[in-house]
Amino acid sequence: MxxxxxxxxxxxxxxxxxxxxxxxxxxxxxxxxxxxxxxxxxxxxxxxxxxxxxxxxxxxxxxxxxxxxxxxxxxxxxxxxxxxxxxxxxxxxxxxDDDWHARFSCTGRAYVYRIANRRAPLTLERGKAWQVTKPLDAAAMHRAAQALVGRHDFTTFRSVHCQAASPLKTLDRLAVRREGDMVLIEAEARSFLHHQVRSMVGCLALVGMGRWAEGQVAAALAARDRQMLGLNAPPDGLYFVRAVYPGE
Amino acid sequence: MxxxxxxxxxxxxxxxxxxxxxxxxxxxxxxxxxxxxxxxxxxxxxxxxxxxxxxxxxxxxxxxxxxxxxxxxxxxxxxxxxxxxxxxxxxxxxxxDDDWHARFSCTGRAYVYRIANRRAPLTLERGKAWQVTKPLDAAAMHRAAQALVGRHDFTTFRSVHCQAASPLKTLDRLAVRREGDMVLIEAEARSFLHHQVRSMVGCLALVGMGRWAEGQVAAALAARDRQMLGLNAPPDGLYFVRAVYPGE
Structure with a gap:
């Protein structure tokens, strides 16, 4: 073998x-x-x-x-x-080696989420990004995102179908930047809860649209209540970018 | 109206x-x-x-x-x-204004051609780039391309179905660069013959693979003979980027 x-x-x-x-x-x-x-x-x-x-x-x-x-x-x-x-x-x-395991040896995972921030429907990017027509304030989204970085109980940002034993996760990085009409959100952690990235992106988008104050992200996290989730972003914009292994 | x-x-x-x-x-x-x-x-x-x-x-x-x-x-x-x-x-x-015409007022056209230079089949880029599996030397392609810049008879690079009155065109820019596994070819001119960009890209790709010496592009141009065309690149990688109008 x-x-x-x-x-x-x-x-x-x-x-x-x-x-x-x-x-x-x-x-x-x-x-x-x-x-x-x-x-x-x-x-x-x-x-x-x-x-x-x-x-x-x-x-x-x-x-x-x-x-x-x-x-x-x-x-x-x-x-x-x-x-x-x-x-x-x-x-x-x-x-x-036989003791290398794609899932259990993995010590880091990185995702990027792509939001196409424009009014016109997507053509070449259809299915490859989430279209948000309301102008997004990427700088405000980035500031609000920093409340999620660190070790927290992410119950608010967790699918009801999540099978993880604990809602405690350490988010190493959550960065938001604009490139033309694309808003890119990069997330890095050892591991994520089910729907965690999409749930975080959804709430950050509410901040970007001005529907949520920046502080509401921290409040939603502190509530540890799925009912406090503002919005779960669709899957189209989410990309698994890389997995990290010791010694690579 | x-x-x-x-x-x-x-x-x-x-x-x-x-x-x-x-x-x-x-x-x-x-x-x-x-x-x-x-x-x-x-x-x-x-x-x-x-x-x-x-x-x-x-x-x-x-x-x-x-x-x-x-x-x-x-x-x-x-x-x-x-x-x-x-x-x-x-x-x-x-x-x-009524005298503005999308086709006849246009004084410049720009295309980009995207080559995915990799062995693995395309997934997210399928239909959006031309896959070339043999490693391409983008610097050699760029050097060879410069022989095409300027006013020339582009008969070699013209489809037999081309309806233009004359094969004489002035190519303002033809630049090749690599970005990761993508090789990007940018072409700018007042106007192009039918299939001109794809025909130029096809020959440059032959140079990039080492199947054509750099000088063969100039020789093919000088021949003014469609039979001398090495390769017509597929449509998938071609993008009309912008049109230029006086006063814009």
């Missing part, structure tokens, strides 16, 4: 999410089906994050255990050939 | 091209149908460029003559509402 670490890029639009599900296509199923076709083996894919339906990835990390001998390059090429036409690509592949 | 100048953004993938055609959907038809629904008038759209099937636009300019009174903002909003779900958006709209 060789453990292969993969870096995956995917367009989340056609998937019910990363994780295999009974009721529709998933990124996991696409990769496992490709691996079965290539190797003849039923391998289970483990990934650094379990992204929701419609959420994209620029650099998701995952692993597969394969018995048949492959060079990493040949396996990558074969998986990519079999993944077509699904919008999932293996960007890199390497053989790793 | 008021003449309204429009700035259009569109994803070219679902269209047979910008210009109205008998055998399939076009950007012109989408805009004219929206205008008819909004105004009750059958207006003809004129555009700065006639992009091919699959070619995109970030800032195409066009105009429509409308008799019914509209503020530019109201017309833009109504057109955008009617254009859905077609991936065409009106980014700006203004009332202009």
């Amino acid at each position: 060789t453990r292969f670490a993969l870096t995956l890029e995917f367009d989340g639009a056609p998937f019910m999410g990363l994780q295999r599900q009974a009721h529709g296509p998933s990124v996991q199923q696409a990769v496992e089906d490709a691996a079965l076709a290539v190797t003849g083996e039923a391998a289970t894919m483990h990934a650094a994050g379990r992204t929701d339906a419609g959420v994209h990835a620029l650099g998701m990390r995952a692993h597969l255990d394969i018995a048949k001998p492959f060079t990493p390059f040949r396996l990558m090429e074969a998986l990519n050939a079999r993944l077509r036409p699904a919008p999932v690509a293996v960007l890199s592949c390497e053989a790793v | 008021t003449r309204f100048a429009l700035t259009l953004e569109f994803d070219g993938a679902p269209f047979m091209g910008l210009q109205r055609q008998a055998h399939g959907p076009s950007v012109q038809q989408a805009v004219e149908d929206a205008a008819l629904a909004v105004t009750g008038e059958a207006a003809t759209m004129h555009a700065a460029g006639r992009t091919d099937a699959g070619v995109h636009a970030l800032g195409m300019r066009a105009h429509l003559d409308i008799a019914k009174p509209f503020t530019p903002f109201r017309l833009m909003e109504a057109l955008n509402a009617r254009l859905r779900p077609a991936p065409v958006a009106v980014l700006s709209c203004e009332a202009v």
Whole structure:
């Protein structure tokens, strides 16, 4: 058995999410089906994050255990050939130690959320960003975001379906900046609760529109009450950017 | 009658091209149908460029003559509402003088061509860039491109379907640069022949792959012979970026 670490890029639009599900296509199923076709083996894919339906990835990390001998390059090429036409690509592949685990060895995760802040409907960016027509004050959003950085009980920003044992998480970075008509929100933590990034982005957007005072973000956090969540941002704008591992 | 100048953004993938055609959907038809629904008038759209099937636009300019009174903002909003779900958006709209013509008043056109230079299949960029798997030397492409700048007979780089009276054109700028795994080619001229940008990009890509010596681009130009064209790049990577008008 060789453990292969993969870096995956995917367009989340056609998937019910990363994780295999009974009721529709998933990124996991696409990769496992490709691996079965290539190797003849039923391998289970483990990934650094379990992204929701419609959420994209620029650099998701995952692993597969394969018995048949492959060079990493040949396996990558074969998986990519079999993944077509699904919008999932293996960007890199390497053989790793058996104790390297895409999910459990991961010590950091980074997301970016893209808001297209414009009146005109999206064309080339459709499904790739959240369109907010009201002008956003990115500087106010950035200031308000700093109340969320650090170790907190993020119950307010957690989906009711979240399976994490504890709502306590340490948010290392939450930065908001404008690039033309795009407002970009970068979030970094060891791990996130289910819907945490989208929930934080939704509340920051309310601040950006002027519907929430900057201090309301801190108040919502302190309330530890999902009812205090102003808005959950849609999945279209969310990208899993990278996973961090010790020694990489 | 008021003449309204429009700035259009569109994803070219679902269209047979910008210009109205008998055998399939076009950007012109989408805009004219929206205008008819909004105004009750059958207006003809004129555009700065006639992009091919699959070619995109970030800032195409066009105009429509409308008799019914509209503020530019109201017309833009109504057109955008009617254009859905077609991936065409009106980014700006203004009332202009009757002698302003989107095509004939235009004194400059700029395109960008995006090459995704990587082995892995495209996912989020599918249809939005040309994938070239062989490593490209962008600096060599840029040097070779300079032979095309200036006033030349571009017969080699012209589609057999080109309707221009003369193959003589003045290319003002052709610049190649790399940004990560993207190679970007920017082209500027008063006007271009049919397929000129894609034909120039195709030959530059051959230089970038090392299949053509840098000097072969100049030789192909001097030959004034379509048979000397090495490669016509696909439409997916081509974007009409902007049109220039006197006094703007």
